[in-house]
Amino acid sequence: MRLDRFDRQLLNLVQEDAAQTAERLAEQVFLSxxxxxxxxxxxxxxxxxxxxSAVVDPRQVGRPTFFVVSLQVERERPELLAQLRQWLAAQEHVQQAFYVTGEADFVLILTAPDTETYDALMARMVSDNPNVKRFTTNVALSVVKRGLSIPVPLDEDED
Incomplete structure (x- = not known):
């Protein structure tokens, strides 16, 4: 699909705040x-x-702790990776899961109310997925930036 300048402007605006009315967006992009x-x-x-989607303050809903997990698998057989991907996608505590290059095979972003909940989740992950070789965990001390916005250049040939 080709995106023109209006589409690109709208994409940037709705990523910033998807609850804006059509009237408010129209004022900003000069369309009806x-x-x-x-x-x-x-x-x-x-x-x-x-x-x-709505962005929720994790502390207000009892999910104040973020964990960044590097996960290694034993074997990269397609059916084993598919099983792990499916398991990760089904977990409510897993906010993001990336299949990556490098030393780790997956990088995960998780949120939980406390370390006990996190430990129980990881114990279940290892139990349910015997292909998991090891994982390392970083606990986020503070959030500097959190978002999912993709910068959309206004012109097709911009970086």
């Missing part, structure tokens, strides 16, 4: 509210916008 709605619907239907 109905044109904004049509464009957003087309971007969703094409799979450019995958999901709208």
């Amino acid at each position: 509210p109905s044109a904004v709605q049509r464009r957003l619907r087309r971007l969703r239907e094409a799979g450019v916008i995958v999901r709208d």
